[in-house]
Structures are given as structure tokens and as C-alpha cells.
Amino acid sequence: MAAKRQITDKEFIEGLKNSDEVLLSALYKKYFSVVLKYVLNNNGTEQEAQDIYQETIIVLYNNARKPGFELSCAIQTYIYSVARRLWLKQLNKHSHVFKLTDSSDEDGTLTDVSTEAEEHEEKEKQLLKMTESLEGLGEPCKTLIEDFYIRRLNMEAISEKFGYTNADNAKNQKYKCLQRLKRLFFNEEGK
Amino acid sequence: MRNTDLFDDYLMGNLNAEEKKQLENRLQGDAELKAEFGRHKKFVETLQYNVAKNTLKSKLKDIHTAEFGANNIKHINSHKSFFERYIKPTGFAASVAVIAVVLTITSLSMGGYLLKKQNSEVEELSKRVEYVENKQDGFMQGVKAAIVKNKKKILAPANTTGSGFAINSKGYFVTCLHIVRGSDSIFIGNKSFDYASARIVYTDTKLDIAILKLDSSALMSLNWNELPYAFKASESDLAEKAFTLGYPSQDIVYGEGTISSSTRMGDTAMYQISIPVNEGNSGGPLIDEQGNVIGVINSKKTNAEGTGFAAKSSYLAEILKGIEDEDLRKELTLNKRNSIKGLKRSEQVKRITPFVFNVYVYK
Structure with missing residues (x-):
């Protein structure tokens, strides 16, 4: 009978570094129950657990990809700590007052993740603003901006796609669109 | 040139080495420009x-x-409604006890234990691959080998192997749930392409069917355009001739015979066929003389060599039509065009x- 080989924490981290989808999937599958149990135990729903868990995996993913990242504890501890922190934040947002119940045994081991969590919260604020700004930007600016910065099309391709007379013209359009996006983004910030 | 455009060229890698160096030098000497660059980069x-x-x-x-399933994996979905029905309304304290039970049930069923109720007269045909004393084998090696780029990929021995075949040109294929x-x-x-990863998108316990989707990048390189066979929506008659293709071994194996019963010992969703099938044949197509898929091989009769069973394509068509999630239902259509009718076998x-x-x- 073949024994099922466990994937080590180190292999998981390597997998995240390399955007390995198979390992990402295996990682996701492995620890969901830990977070599900915690969130359900603390007045959340399965849907909320799923959302918190996905945010947690994204925090881990982003950190694992930072140069020189090293995990100082077990992945499970890290995931549990981040999820717990994010869930606490979410509960506070809705000004619920609860006594949080930690999971028993090794499930509930904690590590300090305040830096990661704060960074994530700050990023989330920025992202929300960016999403709103992009929505407010309208077409064709939104697509043009995404074509250039995300899909990395060159000016010739953009010019052809949007029917501008030449690449310089396209560049001007991109400049105008970007300026508008920046205005939207930073004005929102002033509110 | 506007600073923003220059910054963008730099950030998107459109500057040559000399231009790059120039900008870097300017940034070093000009704190204001450097700050502007920093803001733009962050944005x-x-x-x-x-x-x-x-x-x-x-x-x-x-x-x-x-x-874990959403709306499309039935056997797990039932637990979801269980969550929704019992946990949300119950109080905090009560839910703790219930959750422990639910988690146990969920993990058991995902391990397949609850689903494993199997007719003892019927043997599932997945091939359990035994390998000896080699801890390097298995999942990780398979994964590592499979993601090696630009090289002929070699997979480690899998725990279980079986057969599968495409249901449409959108990258979906069918195999057996077991x-x-x-x-x-x-x-x-198979011989025509390297290995590709796939994930389960739909399962049906009664038919022992799983529908999987190919990794999208793999699909593009595969070029699955026109499928040659169609799926028959009606039932085939007793004594009709049929053949099967599958992978009981490393190479594809052909087998032929007839439909010998329209039920699997009473189960109307299955044909009994007089085609010898072996471990590894599970998930392969059962095809009639015109080249229509009429079933999916899933088991054989124990102690009776030469008798196999296949889930009927008519039932498969029915369950796929009944999928509640509209997006998924539209994706999981069965191919309707047969371009091999009348050709020799x-x-x-x-x-x-x-x-x-x-x-x-x-x-």
C-alpha cells in the first residue's frame, strides 16, 4: 500500500513563490477546515469563512513572494493567526462585541502577524479606492489603461485597437486617461 | 517628453540600456523628480x-x-444546505457541537467513505497503482515533473489511473467518479499531447460520473477543435454492436462486443455489455457502430469474465441538462456532430x- 506523501511547508512556500497552481490548490484544500472551524465558532457563516480564508491565502501568497521571505512558524499557525486577525477586524467593523474563542490544541497556535495584517488592511483600502476610480473612469479610458498597464500592449497595438491615427496620439490618450484616473483616486482620498 | 511617459517606458521595460541609465542618473541627482517617480510607481x-x-x-x-463544491457538486452540496438550515439559526453555543459533527461528516464524505457503498457483485475498474518503497514517488514528483517547461514531461506513477474522453471542444471531459x-x-x-492538469467541475454519484475541466493553458495548446463523435441522447437497443477504447495499460486498448442487457442487474442507468474490460478501462467511452458515444465504462461483473457495465449516455445527457447553475449547464454541453459515421472501424x-x-x- 503506497503511503500518501505529505507536502512540507517549505514545498508549499516554494510553490507559492513559483505560482504553482497545483500546490496552491493543495494548500488551499489542506487548511480550509482550520479557518472554517474558527469562523463558525466565532459567529460567522460558511460564506464568511470562505472569504476570510481566501484573503488569508492572498496575504500568505504576497508575503511568500517577497524576496528573502522565511516562515518562522508552521504554515498552519501562520494561516490561523492571519485569519483570526482578519476576522477580528471584520467583526469590529460591524461593531459587534464578541468574546473570541480560539480553537483548542495545536489548531489554535498563534504567531505575531500584525505587520502583515496591517499591510494587508492598508492595501485593501487602496484597492477599494482603485476599483471605484476605475469604475468612475468609464470607457474607453478604463480599457485603454488596462491594456497598457496590465496587458502591456504597446502604443502601436493600442492605436490600432482604438482607432487612433498613430502611436503618439494613443500615447496622448493614455496620458489623459491616467491623469483622470489619478484625479479620481487622490480626490477620493481627500474625502 | 512628459515625465509620466518616460516613467512608464522605464517601468514597462521599453527603454534601452542607455536611456535607462540616463534616467537613473537623473533620479539620483534630482530629489523632486525622484519623489515624483516614486509616487507614479506606487500608483x-x-x-x-x-x-x-x-x-x-x-x-x-x-x-x-x-x-469543496458550490452549487454544482451534489454530494457536498447537501452538507451546505445542512449548514444553512441548522447552523445559522441555532445559537452560538449549540453550533459548536453541531460543527464538530458536520466537519466529521464532510471530511468523511470527501474521503469517499460515505459514497463507497458499492454493489459487491460489481467491481469498479479504476486501477490502483501499487509502488514499492519509494518515497520520492507520488504527488510531488508528479507535479514537479509535470511543470517542467519545454521538456517532454514525465509523470511519476499515480495512485490510481483510469480513462477519460472529451465531451465537447471547450475543454471538458468525462471520467468515472470512483x-x-x-x-x-x-x-x-495520451500520445497526441503532453500531460495536462485538470480539475473536477461536476460529479454525479448515481451514474458514477465526474466531469473535469482541463487547465485553460493546456487547452489552448491542445487545439481540441472538432470532436469526431456525437453523444447519443436516446437509449440503444439490446444486441446492438458496440466497442470501447481505454487505458488498462500504458497503450490504448480496443475492445468490442454487444449490449447484452439494458440494465446493470436492475439499475436502468447502466448497460451490461459483453466486452471484456479491465482495471483502467473505467471512464472510457462505449461507442456504437455509427460512431456515437452511448455510454461510459465503469465496472465489470465480478466472477464473470467478459461482462462489463457502462453508464448510459442518455442518462448523462439528462443529468447535465438538469444542472441548476446556468453558467455551468451552458458549458457542459455534449458534442452533437458526428463526423465518422460510415467510416470503417x-x-x-x-x-x-x-x-x-x-x-x-x-x-
Whole structure:
């Protein structure tokens, strides 16, 4: 009978570094129950657990990809700590007052993740603003901006796609669109 | 040239080495310009991260659906409604006890234990691959080998293997649920392409059917355009001739015979066939003389060599039509055009073979 080989924490981290989808999937599958149990135990729903868990995996993913990242504890501890922190934040947002119940045994081991969590919260604020700004930007600016910065099309391709007379013209359009996006983004910030 | 455009050229890698150096020098000597550059860079990164994060999040949602089910995996879905019905309304304290039970049930059923009720007269045909004393084998090696780029990929021995075949040109294929149940990862392969990873999108316990989707990047390189065979929506008659293709061994194996009963010992969703099938044949197509798929091989009669069973395509068509999630239902259509009708058998087989493959399951 073949024994099922466990994937080590180190292999998981390597997998995240390399955007390995198979390992990402295996990682996701492995620890969901830990977070599900915690969130359900603390007045959340399965849907909320799923959302918190996905945010947690994204925090881990982003950190694992930072140069020189090293995990100082077990992945499970890290995931549990981040999820717990994010869930606490979410509960506070809705000004619920609860006594949080930690999971028993090794499930509930904690590590300090305040830096990661704060960074994530700050990023989330920025992202929300960016999403709103992009929505407010309208077409064709939104697509043009995404074509250039995300899909990395060159000016010739953009010019052809949007029917501008030449690449310089396209560049001007991109400049105008970007300026508008920046205005939207930073004005929102002033509110 | 506007600073923004110059910064963008720099950030998007459109400057040559000399221009790059020039800008870097300017930034060193000009604190104001450097600050402006810093702000622009941060803004662009936020813009890019916004999209990257949304992409990752939707990928995670896909993984969640594939692993734990959403609306489309029936046997897990039943637990979901259990959550919804019992846990939400109950009080905090009561839910703790219930959750412990639910988690146990969920993990058991995902391990396949609850589903394993099996007719003892029928033997499932997934091939359990035994390998000896080699801890390097298994999942990780399979994965590592499979992601080696630009090289002929070699997979490690899988825990279970079976057969599978395409149902449409959108990258979906069918195999048996008992083959892929409890899997960590799934790969498919045959002579016409390298290995590709796949994930479960739909399962049906009664028919012992799993529908999987190929990794999208793999699909593009595969070029699954026109499928040669159609799926028959009606039932075939007793004594009709049929043949099957599958992977009981490393190479594809052909077998032929007739439909010998329209039920599997009373189960009307299955044909009994007089075609010898072996471990590994599970998930392969049962095809009639015109080149229509009429069933999916799933088991054989124990103690009776030469008798196999296949889930009927008419039942498969019915369950796929009944999928509640509209998006998924539209994706999981069965191919309707048959381009091999009237061809001689060897030619039919030649055309079908690229769409039938070995399924490697790592647990």
C-alpha cells in the first residue's frame, strides 16, 4: 500500500513563490477546515469563512513572494493567526462585541502577524479606492489603461485597437486617461 | 517628453540600456523628480496589484468550488444546505457541537467513505497503482515533473489511473467518479499531447460520473477543435454492436462486443455489455457502430469474465441538462456532430483516439 506523501511547508512556500497552481490548490484544500472551524465558532457563516480564508491565502501568497521571505512558524499557525486577525477586524467593523474563542490544541497556535495584517488592511483600502476610480473612469479610458498597464500592449497595438491615427496620439490618450484616473483616486482620498 | 511617459517606458521595460541609465542618473541627482517617480510607481503598482489580486481571488474561488463544491457538486452540496438550515439559526453555543459533527461528516464524505457503498457483485475498474518503497514517488514528483517547461514531461506513477474522453471542444471531459474521488491532483495524457492538469467541475454519484475541466493553458495548446463523435441522447437497443477504447495499460486498448442487457442487474442507468474490460478501462467511452458515444465504462461483473457495465449516455445527457447553475449547464454541453459515421472501424478508432486519454490521479 503506497503511503500518501505529505507536502512540507517549505514545498508549499516554494510553490507559492513559483505560482504553482497545483500546490496552491493543495494548500488551499489542506487548511480550509482550520479557518472554517474558527469562523463558525466565532459567529460567522460558511460564506464568511470562505472569504476570510481566501484573503488569508492572498496575504500568505504576497508575503511568500517577497524576496528573502522565511516562515518562522508552521504554515498552519501562520494561516490561523492571519485569519483570526482578519476576522477580528471584520467583526469590529460591524461593531459587534464578541468574546473570541480560539480553537483548542495545536489548531489554535498563534504567531505575531500584525505587520502583515496591517499591510494587508492598508492595501485593501487602496484597492477599494482603485476599483471605484476605475469604475468612475468609464470607457474607453478604463480599457485603454488596462491594456497598457496590465496587458502591456504597446502604443502601436493600442492605436490600432482604438482607432487612433498613430502611436503618439494613443500615447496622448493614455496620458489623459491616467491623469483622470489619478484625479479620481487622490480626490477620493481627500474625502 | 512628459515625465509620466518616460516613467512608464522605464517601468514597462521599453527603454534601452542607455536611456535607462540616463534616467537613473537623473533620479539620483534630482530629489523632486525622484519623489515624483516614486509616487507614479506606487500608483501603477496599486493599479496592477488590483487586477492581480482579483485574478488570484477568482482563482481561489475556482479552487474552492472544485475542492469543496458550490452549487454544482451534489454530494457536498447537501452538507451546505445542512449548514444553512441548522447552523445559522441555532445559537452560538449549540453550533459548536453541531460543527464538530458536520466537519466529521464532510471530511468523511470527501474521503469517499460515505459514497463507497458499492454493489459487491460489481467491481469498479479504476486501477490502483501499487509502488514499492519509494518515497520520492507520488504527488510531488508528479507535479514537479509535470511543470517542467519545454521538456517532454514525465509523470511519476499515480495512485490510481483510469480513462477519460472529451465531451465537447471547450475543454471538458468525462471520467468515472470512483477514479478521481478524494484526489489531490489529476493529470491526463495520451500520445497526441503532453500531460495536462485538470480539475473536477461536476460529479454525479448515481451514474458514477465526474466531469473535469482541463487547465485553460493546456487547452489552448491542445487545439481540441472538432470532436469526431456525437453523444447519443436516446437509449440503444439490446444486441446492438458496440466497442470501447481505454487505458488498462500504458497503450490504448480496443475492445468490442454487444449490449447484452439494458440494465446493470436492475439499475436502468447502466448497460451490461459483453466486452471484456479491465482495471483502467473505467471512464472510457462505449461507442456504437455509427460512431456515437452511448455510454461510459465503469465496472465489470465480478466472477464473470467478459461482462462489463457502462453508464448510459442518455442518462448523462439528462443529468447535465438538469444542472441548476446556468453558467455551468451552458458549458457542459455534449458534442452533437458526428463526423465518422460510415467510416470503417479502424478509421473511426484512429479519429477518436486523440480524444481518449489516460487519467492519472494523485491522492
